[in-house]
Amino acid sequence: MKQLEDIKGLGPKTAKKLNSQGIQTINDLLFYFPTKYVLHEINGYEEIELNKELCLEVTVSTKAKIYFIRKNLDKLSVQVKINQLFFNVHIFNRRFLAKALLEGVELVITGKFMSNLSNFTASNIVLKKNFKPGIKAVYHFIDISEATASKIVKEALTMDYPIKETLPNYLLEKRKIPNIKDLIQTIHLPKTEADIVNSRKRIVYEELLEFALRIESLRKLNKSVITIKKEYNIETVKQFISTLDFELTEDQKQATNDIFRDLKNTSQMNRLLQGDVGSGKTIISVIASLACVTAGQQVAIMAPTLVLAKQHLLTFRKYLNPFGVNIELLTSDGTTAEKERIKTDLKLNNIDIVIGTHALIRKDIDFYNLGFIVIDEQHRFGVKQRKILREKGVSPDILLMSATPIPRTLAISIYKDIDISFIKEKPVGRKEIITDLVAYELLDTILSKVTEQLDKGYQAYVICPMINDLDTSKKLSVEEVYKLLYSKLGNKYTIDYLHGKMIDTDKDHILDKFYQNQVQLLVSTTVVEVGVNVLNATVMLVMNADTFGLAQIHQLRGRIGRNEFQSYCYLVVDDLLVASDRLKILKETSDGFLISEYDLSLRGPGEVFGKSQSGIPNFKMADLMKDNQILEEALEDAEQIIKRSDRESHILKNKAIKAIESYNLD
Ligand code: ADP
Ligand code: MG
DSSP: OOBGGGSTTOOHHHHHHHHHTTOOBHHHHHTSOOSEEEEEOOOOGGGOOTTOOEEEEEEEEEEEEEEEEETTEEEEEEEEEETTEEEEEEEESOGGGGGGOOTTOEEEEEEEEOSSTTEEEEEEEEEGGGOOOEEEEEOOOTTOOHHHHHHHHHHHHHSOOOOOOOSOHHHHHHTTOOOHHHHHHHHHSOSSHHHHHHHHHHHHHHHHHHHHHHHHHHHHHHHTOBOOOOOOOHHHHHHHHHHSSSOOOHHHHHHHHHHHHHHHSSBOOEEEEEEOTTSOOHHHHHHHHHHHHHTTOEEEEEOSSHHHHHHHHHHHHHHHGGGTOOEEEEOSOSOHHHHHHHHHHHHTTOOSEEEESGGGGSTTOOOSOEEEEEETTGGGSOHHHHHHHHTTSSSOEEEEEESSOOOHHHHHHHHSSOEEEEEOSOOTTOOOOEEEEEEGGGHHHHHHHHHHHHHTTOEEEEEOSBSSOOTTOOSOBHHHHHHHHHHHHTTTSOEEEEOTTSOHHHHHHHHHHHHTTSOSEEEEOGGGTTTOOOTTEEEEEETTGGGSOHHHHHHHHTTSOOSSSOOEEEEEESOHHHHHHHHHHHHHOOOHHHHHHHHHHHHHHHHHHOHHHHTOOOOSSOOTTTTHHHHHHHHHHHHHHHHOOSHHHHHHHHHHHHHHHHHOOO
């Protein structure tokens, strides 16, 4: 087989550089795809403007001069003209060009007029006779110049390289994508923009098909996981629902039905309950938990923060104590003796429902018969953590809850084999929160709106992106803002602060005071993001709002408007011009699904959910948001492939199974 060094113009030095980037063979090189393309098209004189990338045909009017700036840095300057416009062209480290740049020589230059029309900073200069219009691929090899890169790739393409088709013909035809030979040619040497689009589609499709096959195979494997049918007491459940002082919304009823259907049958429940903040997910988990308890099984509820776990403890006890359900809290907090007692009671089946944080997944926690798991704010937990908890039962049913809505295709890619229930409508009687974007300059005006609410007896949050002051940061800290507000309002109102670095007892103390309205204005980091449920709060200021994710602000905003009063959220930013494009959607809608999709399209799923946590695969080219359509196609095809028994389909299936074994932690 031919080696890298058989490529004309590729010496041992370059080969070594390529090796160190994981490129060992000619095939490796050809599968190292361009990162982008540039269009080499000559711009007309009338298209000239400042700060625009231009490609111009010019004539040298005065021969080139070289300036030595320092070691390894020289500048070539040459005066040129186009029509009657004379200007200087500057380019670094190209002094070898000087000999050729004589008066009257015609050139094509690429670059920009940075500050005036007398000086042009070029990224490239070629003699007109050498200029080839068209599309050029740009590579991202480390330490290898663009010119060398495209030269060696071009050479490699002319060689006899072995390459095997990886997709069945019928799919190539069905999806109208190029075969692998054509792909390799066009991805490196596209002639038209359609070439680029088509070759990209093939790569994305193939990546997503492999991925879809993994999901489909998993789905098949998981279908065969058998759980114990839960023989719950429907009468008790009905009786419980009738004690609620509100009627479940239609969506809540639907979700509850979905869950009960899962509990009743023998395949393992793996369901994601998606609903905006305040949409009433908790009560659904209470109902389902009660059902499992009546079926004689234990329930574990895992929440990402202590605050949230405690909140759930209160809620669950309030609802279920009258039904004789024994509910305990297990966190890293508390005395050793207390923890030991809970551990023993869990093992002895003296506890029906345990609510906790990460402490639940510790090695020494065992259950008598864990049959149902609820993971709240599930995106805060890693794949591994969910798995550990799951393994504490014998294939328990699992309910994941999330307030960061995720499009279906994205959800299945993160959670693999999963069913989804949505709660879209909000409980009746909630007013829309009025949200506004305001400049920090106008802080005093905003504060007067805050105090207006405080004077009416309501409470307020002020959210800051940092805890302590840093001189180097433009972001406001809890420390700084607390001091400022204390000096402005401290004589009339009670103000306190909260952040994640405080010890838990202090946190609890302050939250307690806030719950009891002994603190009117709480300056805090995002620790209040989930779980804090102070119905009396009607205002929130989010400082440096532009430094937060959209979904996150939406979630924060869910801390207010939890009652029938009008609530207000002010997004405070330094520069309205910069911030408003992204944030304005929060003003326009309170639909968490819309907001989260918008956020995902701007920042990508990895950013929004955290790469390592979410288990989102690393694609070379596919983008789960932008390539949603292709993912749908891939999922459809994967479903077919799984059912087929021809040789090509088998190869694809086997590859998927192997990949699951090595890649899937779940
Ligand atoms: P989520 O967990 O989805 O953010 P919660 O479960 O905390 O929302 O519900 C928010 C509030 O709405 C709670 O005080 C809850 O008692 C109340 N609630 C839930 N369902 C309804 C309903 N159908 N009608 C009225 N209030 C409801
Ligand atoms: Mg919740």
